[in-house]
Structures are given as structure tokens and as C-alpha cells.
Amino acid sequence: MIIRAKSYPRAGLIGNPSDGFFGKTVSFAFSNFCSEVLLYESPELEILPCQKDQSCFASVQELVRDVNLHGYYGGIRLLKATIKRFFDYCLEHQIELHNKNFTIRYQSNIPHGVGLAGSSAIITACLRVLMKFYGVSIPKPTQASLILSAEVDELRIMAGLQDRVIQVYQGLVYMDFDKALMKKKGHGRYEQMNAKLLPPLYIAYQEDLSEVSGKAHNNIRERFNLGDKKVIAAMRYWANLTDQVRDVLVNGETEKLGSLLNKNFDRRRSIYRISEGNIRMVETARALGASAKFTGSGGAIVGTCKDRKMFDRLKKGLGKIGVRVIRPRVVESVSAYSQS
Numbered sequence: 001m002i003i004r005a006k007s008y009p010r011a012g013l014i015g016n017p018s019d020g021f022f023g024k025t026v027s028f029a030f031s032n033f034c035s036e037v038l039l040y041e042s043p044e045l046e047i048l049p050c051q052k053d054q055s056c057f058a059s060v061q062e063l064v065r066d067v068n069l070h071g072y073y074g075g076i077r078l079l080k081a082t083i084k085r086f087f088d089y090c091l092e093h094q095i096e097l098h099n100k101n102f103t104i105r106y107q108s109n110i111p112h113g114v115g116l117a118g119s120s121a122i123i124t125a126c127l128r129v130l131m132k133f134y135g136v137s138i139p140k141p142t143q144a145s146l147i148l149s150a151e152v153d154e155l156r157i158m159a160g161l162q163d164r165v166i167q168v169y170q171g172l173v174y175m176d177f178d179k180a181l182m183k184k185k186g187h188g189r190y191e192q193m194n195a196k197l198l199p200p201l202y203i204a205y206q207e208d209l210s211e212v213s214g215k216a217h218n219n220i221r222e223r224f225n226l227g228d229k230k231v232i233a234a235m236r237y238w239a240n241l242t243d244q245v246r247d248v249l250v251n252g253e254t255e256k257l258g259s260l261l262n263k264n265f266d267r268r269r270s271i272y273r274i275s276e277g278n279i280r281m282v283e284t285a286r287a288l289g290a291s292a293k294f295t296g297s298g299g300a301i302v303g304t305c306k307d308r309k310m311f312d313r314l315k316k317g318l319g320k321i322g323v324r325v326i327r328p329r330v331v332e333s334v335s336a337y338s339q340s
Helices: 060-070 076-092 118-134 140-154 162-169 179-185 220-225 229-250 254-271 276-287 308-319
Strands: 002-007 010-014 024-029 035-041 102-108 172-176 189-193 201-205 300-304 324-326 337-339
Touching (some): 010 162, 010 254, 010 300, 076 118, 076 140, 102 118, 189 229, 201 308, 276 300
Antiparallel strands (some): 002 337
């Protein structure tokens, strides 16, 4: 039996980066790209490499380009961390696993390092095939927390829950990471929304603008922990924007959405160090009539795009500075794995 699972990139529509600071966000998953993990029973447990794990290069220049794009580690570490956390979870909850072995591999075409949550997509798909292979059911909020733990606790990757929640639930999700609730239950309050509430959107990205999430977050964590009033006020501001966007969508007042997205980025710019290339991408999109904010930590933006003419202007104008523009296809919450 071959088990396959897919997971999709996400865009933080509003509220980010407050998800890691007990804030609120609205995010959506979209199917223009995907990560897929394949698993089948085998005599030994084996993790197969994919192209991102290559160790043979045509030249030094090619090696350097690969390191700049993917870092020193590919996706195998993500699979290892997920398998370990899944095993730990089952051990902690006294879930007995059968002793069959498996071979597992992954592939992904999600643009790397541009704030579309490509790494957590691989982990999410991996967790899905493991649950199917072992016949283990894990509640969705707990799945998201396990995925975060694989990255933060096992791999020391700075991250928040937003990416993992939307990739587990898919579709369009409102998230409230209330501190008291997080402390009590280990997860926030997640509300699945109707993706048809969304107006026409665009996503634009440029791979050479990618930033490591921890680096992109500057020293905000330290400032937050020290009670920096400016940082804490920003987190509250983004949480409030999130509630406004939720109301705007529910009430069908989508003409108000663009200005709220712009406000999200403008406040971010006031406390974060943002590269000139990322600022140029946002300002170019706005000059062409669209709203714009980061989908994540930098390298990609999301915004409203009211008609085909504006979309064509964005493709042409952003294309001149090496930025690709797409219409995101929001993926609804459906069965995420198949078997053959």
C-alpha cells in the first residue's frame, strides 16, 4: 500500500506576525503549489532524499546557489523531526504502534524561504501519512502544535502556530492565540470561515528576497519579553486589525479590506528592519493600485486585486523588478491523503 499526502502553502492575510505573541490572524491555504509526502511499507525504515537534499553539484557556483536558496540542510531533517515527535506523542499518550517499517520521501515545489510556509507544509504532509500508516487519529489543534514542536523544539526553527494551523485545517481560518487559552489548552481558538467571502486576491514573490524567519523577526521577541511598549502595542494593533478583517469579510464589506492590509504592513515597517528589496516590492504593488502586505516573514506579498486589468498591471510592473504574480486558488478543507 502506498500512502500519499499533500499540504499547501499559506498566506497570512492579516495579523501576522502577532501569532507568535498571543495575537490573532486570518490565513488561507492555496493550491498553486504543494508539498507531497509518499510512504510505503518496507523491510527497513528509510528516508529517501529529493532534489533539495542533493550533494553533487556541477560547480562551486552551483553549490553556493543551492546553499543560498535552501541552506545547509534539505528536507530530510524535517521528516526525521516529524517522525520523532509523532513517536514521542504516541508514547506520551500510551498509543501502541505496530512494528512495521516504511520508506518515506517528499517533494515540494513551494517557493523556498519567501514566507509561504514551505517547511511546515512538508512536516504537515509527513504527519498525515504517519497517522494513516499507523492508524492514529490526532485532533487538528494538537496536530498543529505537534508540527510546531517538530520545528521549534527539535530543529530550533523560530516559528509561530499560524502556518501549522492553516495547513492542518486548510481553507480560510480565523485564529485567536489568547494567552490564557494557550496556557490552558496548548492551542488557540480556530474558526473555519467560508473562503467564498474573500474578494479577488493576488500573491507576488521573489525568491532572492527570502529571509530566514528568525532573522526577519529581528530582536522583536527579546523586546516583547522585556515589555517593550511599542512592540506590545503593535501586537495588540494587529490583533484588532484581524477582528476588523473578520467582520469585513462576514459582512461582505470587502471594499474595506485593502486599506486594512496596508495598515498591517505599515505598522510592521515601523518596528521591524525590512530590506529595501521587500519594501520596493510592496511599494511597487501599491503604486499600481493594489494593497500589499507580507504573506509571512518577507519575500512574498498578498493583497486585494479588484479586476483583470489591475492583475495584468501587477504582472507587468512587478515583473520588471523580477517578481512573479499569481492568483491564489484557495484550497478547501478536504481529505488530505490518498492510498493506492
